Amino acid sequence: MRTTRRILVLALGACALTPAAAEAATRYAAPAGTGSCASASPCSMDTAVTGAAIGDEVIITPGAYTISSTLFGPVEHLDIHGQAGQPVPTITVSSTFGLQTAGHSRVADLNFTSSAASSGAPLAVNGNSLVERVTSRVLGTGSAVRLLNDGLVTLRDSTFLGGSGPAVLVNGAVAFGNPDALLDHVTAVSRTAGGVGLEVTGGAFRSARATVTRSVISGTTNDVTVTQGGAGARLVIGSSFVRTIANTGGLVTDLGDNSALDPLFVDAGGGDLHQAPGSPTIDAAGPDGASSLDVDRDPRTLGGAQDAGADEFRPLPVATTGAAAAVTTTAATVAATVGTLGLPGTWTIQYGPTTAYGRSTTARALAAGRGPVDVAAALEGLAADGDVHYRVVATTGGGTTNGADATLHTAAAPPVPAPGGGTVTAAALKITGVKVKGTTLSYTASAAAQLRIVVKRGTRTVKTITRNVANGKGTIKLGKLAKGRYTVSVTATSQPSKPVKVPFKRP
Numbered sequence: 421m422r423t424t425r426r427i428l429v430l431a432l433g434a435c436a437l438t439p440a441a442a443e444a445a446t447r448y449a450a451p452a453g454t455g456s457c458a459s460a461s462p463c464s465m466d467t468a469v470t471g472a473a474i475g476d477e478v479i480i481t482p483g484a485y486t487i488s489s490t491l492f493g494p495v496e497h498l499d500i501h502g503q504a505g506q507p508v509p510t511i512t513v514s515s516t517f518g519l520q521t522a523g524h525s526r527v528a529d530l531n532f533t534s535s536a537a538s539s540g541a542p543l544a545v546n547g548n549s550l551v552e553r554v555t556s557r558v559l560g561t562g563s564a565v566r567l568l569n570d571g572l573v574t575l576r577d578s579t580f581l582g583g584s585g586p587a588v589l590v591n592g593a594v595a596f597g598n599p600d601a602l603l604d605h606v607t608a609v610s611r612t613a614g615g616v617g618l619e620v621t622g623g624a625f626r627s628a629r630a631t632v633t634r635s636v637i638s639g640t641t642n643d644v645t646v647t648q649g650g651a652g653a654r655l656v657i658g659s660s661f662v663r664t665i666a667n668t669g670g671l672v673t674d675l676g677d678n679s680a681l682d683p684l685f686v687d688a689g690g691g692d693l694h695q696a697p698g699s700p701t702i703d704a705a706g707p708d709g710a711s712s713l714d715v716d717r718d719p720r721t722l723g724g725a726q727d728a729g730a731d732e733f734r735p736l737p738v739a740t741t742g743a744a745a746a747v748t749t750t751a752a753t754v755a756a757t758v759g760t761l762g763l764p765g766t767w768t769i770q771y772g773p774t775t776a777y778g779r780s781t782t783a784r785a786l787a788a789g790r791g792p793v794d795v796a797a798a799l800e801g802l803a804a805d806g807d808v809h810y811r812v813v814a815t816t817g818g819g820t821t822n823g824a825d826a827t828l829h830t831a832a833a834p835p836v837p838a839p840g841g842g843t844v845t846a847a848a849l850k851i852t853g854v855k856v857k858g859t860t861l862s863y864t865a866s867a868a869a870q871l872r873i874v875v876k877r878g879t880r881t882v883k884t885i886t887r888n889v890a891n892g893k894g895t896i897k898l899g900k901l902a903k904g905r906y907t908v909s910v911t912a913t914s915q916p917s918k919p920v921k922v923p924f925k926r927p
């Protein structure tokens with residue numbers, strides 16, 4: 421295998437020196453592609469990779485691909501990746517090895533799975549390369565990713581799930597040079613008996629080294645093995661989740677801030693290495709690293725801090741119902757505090773006469789800021805003099821949070837306005853200074869109102885007069901009255917008031 425690869429590199433490396441290869445091209449692959457590798461005419465993944473020249477970009481468009489014989493990156497400086505903003509392509513590998521890149525390359529946004537029989541690795545990487553936002557899973561005895569040569573290989577924001585072999589293999593005995601790995605925000609797990617998350621083994625002539633930070637390494641009996649092997653093995657690890665390191669003659673440097681707590685996964689046995697709610701790895705990566713996106717292409721920092729491992733946990737948004745203000749008979753403004761913790765989302769106010777709510781304000785967008793922000797919304801069409809239940813509801817990719825229920829009470833409907841005059845207030849009316857001189861009634865009203873004046877002689881009503889009056893002093897003519905003794909009562913028909921009754925005599 422090694423000889424074949426070298427021949428390929430030499431042959432295609434020579435082609436790369438021709439003038440035609442001087443300009444880097446972008447090549448497109450599609451699952452059923454048979455075209456020229458142009459955007460409008462994609463080719464197969466095999467053609468896109470093996471036909472690439474130095475510096476080319478190879479875009480793997482969404483879909484399901486298969487690799488049934490090892491796919492060698494023929495030249496260095498290739499950028500092989502899924503399509504931005506599109507679903508991640510899935511690549512099923514049935515051969516012992518899958519994609520094997522030459523040095524100085526980048527592999528990103530791809531999902532590899534090997535068959536149950538595989539003893540190799542669906543992804544093998546040469547030196548001076550970057551692997552990011554990749555998931556790789558091996559079902560056999562092989563490794564999810566293997567390093568091949570000299571030069572630092574950075575693995576970041578990626579998950580590697582091993583079978584009975586190590587998830588990440590850094591082994592001088594099976595490499596062409598001295599493998600050197602940097603694992604940053606990596607989740608490397610094996611759940612098969614004997615499997616480890618990371619193996620660092622020196623060969624007889626080649627040393628092996630791995631530096632691990634902000635990562636989660638988890639095996640069955642041991643999480644990591646370090647074996648001197650002759651030429652030496654070294655592990656440098658800090659700010660990571662690791663419980664057991666089995667070291668046989670190697671050099672292990674603990675940079676501190678490691679945790680021996682058990683990481684919690686959604687379903688590690690079933691291949692889902694996302695963090696389960698409550699995992700101690702959430703917000704526990706220590707100082708922020710350089711990555712900007714997690715393995716799901718979510719923002720790297722969600723919630724309080726960066727998480728250890730490839731996955732950034734999507735936290736539920738914060739939603740706190742606030743107070744009501746400007747309450748009228750039919751409307752109110754209610755406040756709330758909402759926070760997305762890093763994900764974009766929406767918020768609304770649900771409201772109604774009971775906690776079943778039934779109505780909601782128009783959903784409004786929330787920017788992907790991490791801190792809570794104060795918001796407010798107007799509720800309209802409310803019933804007068806009634807309880808209104810309301811709560812804020814915030815939704816992001818992390819889920820939906822309902823704020824606590826709160827209530828407000830709308831104002832009572834105002835009294836019927838006095839027809840044709842005056843501003844009627846809801847305040848109680850005071851009528852004072854009522855007296856009759858001749859047939860003229862005088863009074864003082866504390867507010868504009870509609871008054872009803874009833875004149876009785878004994879128990880018999882002889883006159884009823886209704887008048888709209890302004891506030892203050894005023895007079896009302898009672899009209900003709902025969903001689904005799906009367907009582908006059910003054911009440912307001914427009915608002916609450918205490919009737920005033922006074923006797924008078926018409927001489």
Ligand SMILES: [Ca+2]
Pocket residue numbers: 702703721722723724725726727732733
């Ligand atoms: Ca976090």
Ligand SMILES: [Ca+2]
Pocket residue numbers: 714715716718731732733734
């Ligand atoms: Ca995530």
